[in-house]
Amino acid sequence: MTGKLNIEQANSSAVSDLFVVIIAGIGLLLSTLDTGIINVALPTLVHVFQSSLTAMSWTITLYTLALTGTIVLFGRLSDHYGHLTIYVLGLILFALSSMLCGIAQSVSELIAFRILQGIGAAMLQATSAALITTIIPESRRGPALGTLGILLGLGPVLGPSVGGTILSMVSWRFIFFINLPIVAVALFGCRRLKRIVQEKRQDVHLNVAGNVLLSFSILSLLLSLSAIGDATLVAILLFLLFALLIGGFTLRELRISSPILNLKLFRNRQFALAMLAVFFFGGATSIGFIVPPYFLETVRHLSAWQSGLVNLSAPLGLMGFSRLSGKRLGQVGAKRLMGIGLTVMVVAYGVLSQMGVAWSPLLLASLLFVYGAGAGIFVPANLSAIMGAVGRETQGTIGAVQRMVQNLGIAIDTAIAVVLIRMHSGVGSEGLMVGFRAAWGYAAGTLGLTLLLFAWLAIKVRLRQRV
Template sequence: MSKPDLTNCPKVLQNGDVRWVMASLSLPMLLSSLGTSIANVALPALVHSFAASFQAVQWVVLAYLLAITSTIVGVGRLGDVIGRRRLLLVGIVVFSVASVLCGAASGLGWLIAARALQGIGAAIMMALTMALVGEAVPKERTGSAMGLLGTMSAVGTAVGPTFGGVLIAVGGWQAIFLIMFPLGVAALLLALRLLPTDTPSTGAPRPPFDKAGLVVLAMALAAYALAMTLGKGHFGVINGALLLASIGGGALFLWVEARAPAPLVRPGLFRQGTLGAGFAMSALVTAVVMATLVVGPFYLASVFALEATPVGLVMSTGPLVAALSGMPAGRLVDRLGAQRMTIAGLATMALGAVTLPALSASVGLAGYVGALAVTTAGYALFQAANNTAVMTGSGSEQRGLVSGLLNLSRNLGLITGASLMGAAFALGAGTSDFTALAPQIAASGLAATFSIAAGFILAALLIAVRSSVVFRHKESLNTD
């Protein structure tokens, strides 16, 4: 493989030869997604290996997610300040070294700490791969690039459990972490060889990095994530205290930002039509995605009497469809426009969400799988379009920050959706004991859950329509 000449980035863009750049960005995105999904399958082995409770080993997964959620905005902004390529390389190294530390951990505490470090590396990779698309890919091909990144993320989610199970059978739980090291080295070599260098400094003084804002925001986000995840859906005193702490932390963050000479996040950023709408829609839609992941296994086991393996196969439909839909969705965005495809994606999701309970009841398992496939295909189209609209609508000096915020909105949607959709299912079913659900009770819970999910999609659709109207109005003014 010959190395393309990326020393002159505009020349590469003119020739349209972006496949090298996307190859170097795809592997970090795959690794960060794989790091989330591959660890879940190891939890039973960790319980046995460390003689720990299931609640204790769950922190192996939670520490990774908390690290990503609490740091992704800060690392995105840091990339804007010190150079996105430079920080991406650091993130790959951190992720790779942390993977070795995970595999070598002699105790559960060391493993959890190493997973938190691995999560920081993953946050850097997630934020800066999307940010670098804006620098290295022509604007007319941004949709395809975002579709490819979405595909790689879905592939990581889809293959993680199966890949992890094979590795554990061959080399024990350590193997699922140690395999990340050679993959990380490959990602590092590709990035070093293929990514264009950071834009040289103009000589102007570098703006100070808002360390105080970063710390306060990270603590507020961590408190919120813990409030939504601890207690397995039972919202108790600790959850309430953490939620209050997150609200107080958010207020403190706004106070700090108002006085910072170079704030981490300027409040006016959220008032920009495309960006604010994109963040809001992303949070709403990913909360809906969690509905299938949270309530799906209970519904399938109860109504269709499926064992764990068939349930897993049905659940893999979503990531598989997302992986197959990512690239075609990106091409549609490039051809037909991000605004139009955002609405089309949301409309498709709404169709799937509204019909899923009815088709499951009338057609059976095939109806459930078909509606799930439609919902996921709509999500893939929405994600490619929304990511394209947000990233192309941001200035070059803040792409890292915007990418971090976009990924944060997705994570917050997933975390909130996991808690809210589980509560909706319990409310509809009339019980919080999911161990032995009668089929009719599970069906009632599914109907209640997807009624709320459809409402979320409708809210996102209204935001998308309003944003599209504003966008076209601005375009007409610019034309005149």
């Protein structure tokens, strides 16, 4: 086929759905892969640069800050200039910053280049879902979103294992260089997509002031969370700054004609609940990656690789059920699938909240797999509900907001889990178990609250239909 297609008319004869999903999913894979890889490499980097763990941890913190603080801006820019255009620029920046990280000669250089990498990751995460929802027709979108969920689950699975393998075989620099061939494959695919589909530029107001307010408010919140426990006064002041900035952002967005996100969407209870659900889902999933290694290595005295195998269970469950959920979207509906997914996750974490010292790794792995299965059912349905709430002209923005909300849930619940564990860390294994059970119970409670709200809304709708 030689001519270009309008992006709204792309069909399977021009480009396969799977091809689009893989190219779009590479961005999500890269951005999540790099967090897990560098987590494993922190001790090595501390030794190589003769630095401290506190200083080196900024390579993770500032990457996350740059990603979360700028993601909505790039979602907005992609709606204006084209999702594929911003995605390609994100791939280029991610590759360039990865190369710079790999040749860094000092801690300050590595931190600076990781900030650039976080910005590149924001460009990729902001546009991945929008590429699928604007290129693939709605009738075939469910399976595509299910496959995207699989790629999303691959990052946490591959990060630690790939990072550990690289560190054991070659230089630490290759944990960054490994991104380059993956980006090359994605750029080749994007080149093909550009030949086939033609994106329409949308007449979207960029709203620079609103983006600045939102970015700085998110940065303030994340910095306040990172200061909890070490600098309480600083954490409080930063949280107050966040409250001031987010309040100013909200007031401004309600008054202008071209807001970043139409806040009136939250009057739609289904949309508001879908956003609340992805926030709590992000947080609950982060607890699933924090508590098991701590329990297995501190209480059960397993090695790091054995602990890593157990932690693979949840992502494997997510990958296994995401495709199935996507295929069932058209028949069952997003609301019902979200409810089923939430139910499964609440049950799994509810049982985990009763965790005991003598629990076997196999039992823990089984419950994590069940949670992952619920997550796999939930993710495609949630993404479909949120992306379907707005028109084609703001798919990039809404996709970026969805990822930002999930990342905020991860950051907040990570801080809460660390605090709960620290509170009981000085009183032996039984004390630690109290902290672990509290973390699982908190996550189950937040997901359960969301499930109850979904059930209440469903009952209310049925009562209205009867009347």
